[in-house]
Amino acid sequence: MSKLKLATVWLDGCSGCHMSILDMDERLLAIAEVVDIVYSPIVDTKDYPDAVDIALVEGAVASVDDERKIRKIRAHTKLLVAMGDCAITGNVPSMRNPIGPQAILDRAYIENASAQPQIPCVVVPQLLRVVRPIHEFVKVDVFLPGCPPSADTFHAALTALATGVPLDIPALTRFGA
């Protein structure tokens, strides 16, 4: 049997969910025996592959880039996992929603700048007006809450997903865990 293709993606998150995946430590090596990590911040693939079996997506959708990415990921992925509270509820990144992107940009790049105040606009992507969780853009197959979900949660969930055993998520993790 060929190995399952796994992708891990960062949208607007803090990387804590990715770090928690790495917190599986040596167990990662066993996971890598049964899945191929085809796309992730820790490998060198630049373009999202065509047929991914499982994608773990961290973070909320906050910029036009994020939105483009999540649509592409959905189109090329069998099972999409929203990992962590930011992906599922918007969590910390969505705290800017009542304020709006303009005030955020003004504070960072105009008020709190002492030289060349200006809003960056070259190459960098435009922010969405509202930060929203992934399922408001595309269908999500599995929700794995936690800030971040623990390494044990990832280990149990990936093992179950790889072997087709049903997942009992409430037994594994909770929001804010």
Added chain:
Amino acid sequence: MSQTITIDPVTRLEGHGKITIQLNGEGEVEDAHFHVTQVRGFEKFAEGRPFYEMPSLMARICGICPVSHLIASARACEAIMSVRIPRTAAQLRRMLNLAQMVQSHALSFFYLASPDLLLGMESDPAARHIFGVVAAKPELGRAGIGLRRFGQHIIELLGKKRIHPGWVVPGGVTEPLEASKRDEILAMLPEAYANIQLALAAYKQIADTFRHEIEVFANFQSNYMSLINEDESIEFTVGALRVIDSSGNILEDGILADGFSDLIGEAVEPYSYTKFAYLKSLGYPAGSYRVGPLARLNIAKTMGTPLAEKELAEFKQLASGPVQSSFHYHHARLIEILYGIEKIELILADPLILDKHVRAFAGVNRLEGAGQAEAPRGTLNHHYKVDENGLITWANLVIATGQNNNAMNRGVLQAARHYVKDGKFTEGALNRVEAVIRTFDPCLSCSTHAFGQMPLVLTLLSHNGEVVDRVIR
């Protein structure tokens, strides 16, 4: 026809970054930029929230170095409360910060950079990752995983959670250290020592084969800044800031957190969401400086621990003054890991380390406060203002990556000029340009209080900017 090479995303990096390289009609590199492509707005949405929430909120800026944010934030809150935290709490926080430094450096060196260093800059990109390293060099790959686990496990023992522990609070920490946990950490030390000694020996063996990279990986004169103790030993959690110039002369010294904003300004460039920090006295960009492991070892006169002390002496032999090539960040990182393990052992030997007094309580006694710490990748400053009720009215955060931003951009240009010739380049050449960024270990989630990634696209533009051709790597 001019042409732009885009490396997108820069991989094996902590966050969303792109590199663009502009070629002129002759195919010579004209300019190059490192773009950080997300922004989150912590400085603004913190407003209106109680100051004592800040550490656990600000930790969510970054899952890689949440501890440094916890500590800088708690120290800013303690300035607002006007308290000095109990000595044991200070020692415990120091240990926590060192544990994080060890795990984050292990991540940077082994998971992100070592595929280039141990497998080769030109090695097969499909296997250029930590699993490729474990397959090719099992002992070293496992040493890296072990060192990261060592740091993360200490954080979990102290703070009950590996990422975003709620243990660090304004006033100190929530719970004292139990004897059983101290003993568990002590028992982990021998393996950690063995792992870092193995890595240091392996690094020194191969360092010479990177002579060419050392010459062009952000190898130039600059100023440096880091925390340092009064006895001129390296420090991550307390101490004061020192700034030196490219010859090692002291430009600024004894700077505490509340003096930071007089010293450091931030400039904005249109192509990045990460700002560019500079010394106000020298202006922008002349006042640019580097932070992080290279800066810390250039500034420290002593490590204060025996094994790391020997390594520091050897490191200083690399140059007659400050070590200038950013390639040496890797070496500096390994030395700091060794120091971290030794220092954790020393802290655990403190007779008061199990003391029960670990938290001071107070309300608002000042309307403004700042706190600083060394994150693994460099100096971090949190600065808050509050109202009488302790609600945040203003916040500014200056983060390591912003302070290295100018050097990263100069370094990318320097390497691009070297590796891209006559408009021609190989995959390995572009990987080297990315590897310049990896030496700095920038935390892009931190730097814009942000993050992400995308495909590498080579876009050919005509002189009037029209897209003529696109190649996806």
